[in-house]
Amino acid sequence: MSGSGATSVGIVTAQTMHFDAPLTFSSGAQLPEYDVRYETYGTLNAQHSNAVLVCHALNASHHVAGHYADQPRSAGWWDNMVGPGKPIDTRRFFVIGINNPGSCFGSTGPMSVNPATAKPYGASFPVVTVEDWVNVQARVADRLGIHRLAAVVGGSLGGMQALSWAIRYPERIAHSVAIATTPKLSAQNIAFNDVARSAIRSDPDFHGGDYYAHGVIPRRGLRVARMIGHITYLSGDDMTERFGRSLRTPDYAFGYDAEFEVESYLRYQGDKFSEYFDANTYLLITRALDYFDPAREHDGDLVRALAPALARFLLISFTTDWRFAPERGREIVSALIANGREVSYAEIDAPHGHDAFLLDDRRYHHLVAAYFDRIAAELA
Amino acid sequence: MLRADLAQIATWIESNSRILDLGCGDGALLKHLRDSHNCAGYGIEIADASVLECVRRRVNVIQADLESGLRMFADGMFDTVVLSQTLQAMHHVEAILREMIRVGRRGIVSFPNFGNWRHAVSLLSGHMPVTPEIPYQWYDTPNIHLCTPKDFELLAARLELRITDRALLARGEPLDFLPNLRASVAVYRFERL
Numbered sequence: 312m313s314g315s316g317a318t319s320v321g322i323v324t325a326q327t328m329h330f331d332a333p334l335t336f337s338s339g340a341q342l343p344e345y346d347v348r349y350e351t352y353g354t355l356n357a358q359h360s361n362a363v364l365v366c367h368a369l370n371a372s373h374h375v376a377g378h379y380a381d382q383p384r385s386a387g388w389w390d391n392m393v394g395p396g397k398p399i400d401t402r403r404f405f406v407i408g409i410n411n412p413g414s415c416f417g418s419t420g421p422m423s424v425n426p427a428t429a430k431p432y433g434a435s436f437p438v439v440t441v442e443d444w445v446n447v448q449a450r451v452a453d454r455l456g457i458h459r460l461a462a463v464v465g466g467s468l469g470g471m472q473a474l475s476w477a478i479r480y481p482e483r484i485a486h487s488v489a490i491a492t493t494p495k496l497s498a499q500n501i502a503f504n505d506v507a508r509s510a511i512r513s514d515p516d517f518h519g520g521d522y523y524a525h526g527v528i529p530r531r532g533l534r535v536a537r538m539i540g541h542i543t544y545l546s547g548d549d550m551t552e553r554f555g556r557s558l559r560t561p562d563y564a565f566g567y568d569a570e571f572e573v574e575s576y577l578r579y580q581g582d583k584f585s586e587y588f589d590a591n592t593y594l595l596i597t598r599a600l601d602y603f604d605p606a607r608e609h610d611g612d613l614v615r616a617l618a619p620a621l622a623r624f625l626l627i628s629f630t631t632d633w634r635f636a637p638e639r640g641r642e643i644v645s646a647l648i649a650n651g652r653e654v655s656y657a658e659i660d661a662p663h664g665h666d667a668f669l670l671d672d673r674r675y676h677h678l679v680a681a682y683f684d685r686i687a688a689e690l691a
Numbered sequence: 692m693l694r695a696d697l698a699q700i701a702t703w704i705e706s707n708s709r710i711l712d713l714g715c716g717d718g719a720l721l722k723h724l725r726d727s728h729n730c731a732g733y734g735i736e737i738a739d740a741s742v743l744e745c746v747r748r749r750v751n752v753i754q755a756d757l758e759s760g761l762r763m764f765a766d767g768m769f770d771t772v773v774l775s776q777t778l779q780a781m782h783h784v785e786a787i788l789r790e791m792i793r794v795g796r797r798g799i800v801s802f803p804n805f806g807n808w809r810h811a812v813s814l815l816s817g818h819m820p821v822t823p824e825i826p827y828q829w830y831d832t833p834n835i836h837l838c839t840p841k842d843f844e845l846l847a848a849r850l851e852l853r854i855t856d857r858a859l860l861a862r863g864e865p866l867d868f869l870p871n872l873r874a875s876v877a878v879y880r881f882e883r884l
Contacts, residue, residue, distance in 0.1 A: 641755075657754045658754045658755070659739075678742070678746060
């Protein structure tokens with residue numbers, strides 16, 4: 312939202328927290344030590360009660376808002392949501408962005424050097440779960456002196472973390488704001504992820520995940536993975552609106568180069584992505600998405616899975632999101648209601664599909680702003 | 692201040708009870724019940740602006756279309772389910788009344804009294820009525836199922852709902868004299884037979 316007087320948090324600096332205590336993953340694997348890259352915006356109040364954790368999705372990072380010095384184009388991935396006068400107002404909240412382990416933006420991940428071998432972890436980096444990330448985030452909160460978060464908020468995979476927090480650390484989270492998310496991936500969701508992973512793993516430059524040693528990047532696979540993923544983030548109508556059947560060439564060229572605008576757009580997105588994203592991270596994070604299913608250890612009963620939660624909830628879905636459709640959000644709402652939890656749910660009629668959670672929509676941002684006004688009022 | 696039918700409804704709701712308010716609008720009733728009756732519950736509302744207003748008032752609101760039923764809610768979850776000034780605009784009147792009594796022990800409805808004498812006068816003068824209670828022209832009204840208190844009582848009997856309380860209001864006050872003709876709004880509380 313560009314509410315009156317909304318500005319950017321300005322220049323920000325990322326920091327690194329080092330942990331010597333081993334991290335045990337859901338799989339049983341361990342990291343003996345690890346780094347977590349994070350950023351914070353705003354000021355922690357004297358009671359340490361105004362902290363808001365923003366969880367990132369597949370391809371984002373700890374860089375939620377603001378920009379880096381001398382890099383004016385380096386705006387954070389949720390800069391329209393987080394900042395002074397913005398829905399998550401950094402004049403009132405101490406906002407934390409954390410790069411999840413396994414990702415490729417500074418926290419320990421497949422690109423990091425394994426101290427035991429002095430080589431990058433590569434394919435040997437443990438498969439990580441949403442629950443593992445939440446555990447790490449809790450350690451970061453501990454280190455920052457925050458026992459109880461005013462809110463945990465995220466979209467898509469970030470929304471899963473917001474839910475997981477409420478289940479795993481019920482006493483440590485006052486509000487869970489889960490946007491464009493789902494209690495578990497569908498077969499179709501997993502299928503898309505598998506196509507993306509297959510593209511990466513079948514790239515000759517992948518080398519079983521140890522491509523760093525070979526000085527190459529499985530760029531072609533990564534590009535296809537991003538293209539398929541990107542299609543699932545947009546709505547069919549949105550693609551029609553933006554590209555239709557428009558050609559970049561005067562007429563059909565009877566070949567296979569990018570003739571349609573939509574091809575050109577997807578290839579550009581794929582190229583750009585393959586420049587900055589790590590292929591092993593793509594595998595790890597899509598797997599974390601596949602595995603997320605808090606109801607699994609309760610015979611598929613989401614009501615029981617959410618029973619420990621004490622937080623208040625805001626859930627938001629977007630009508631044109633077919634990746635995590637509103638029905639999936641409603642499953643969560645229904646299970647929360649069955650547990651008698653406080654929950655509000657909005658279904659935003661926005662045309663942009665799954666990606667809508669990142670975009671600047673008035674109804675959406677007003678709603679989030681109103682909810683965070685309430686959280687701020689509770690702190691007062 | 693609460694709208695007259697909502698004030699009447701509030702008098703029929705026990706303290707500390709669990710409420711579902713269907714078509715809760717800006718959440719005024721739920722806020723009142725929370726603040727002065729210590730009630731908990733949820734509102735269902737379809738309009739974006741009203742959902743936003745509910746969030747501003749710290750009222751739990753679920754954005755959904757009532758016509759698709761109350762599948763989100765299990766049987767008997769609520770003490771009272773309220774449907775205020777919405778019944779007359781619904782396509783599936785019988786279905787929603789059945790759903791109300793499925794998810795709640797009791798139901799309360801309010802609706803504009805089409806049997807009000809002013810409506811009759813208007814019809815006698817050759818026009819569809821336009822009054823403060825039904826302030827719409829015939830061609831742009833959301834109201835598709837207007838009825839009188841007697842009509843509602845017949846439907847309630849057919850659906851095996853026992854009416855436990857009735858208030859016929861004019862200018863916010865309950866009427867005793869010729870209420871069916873004079874009331875602008877009818878409010879009923881009912882339970883399963």
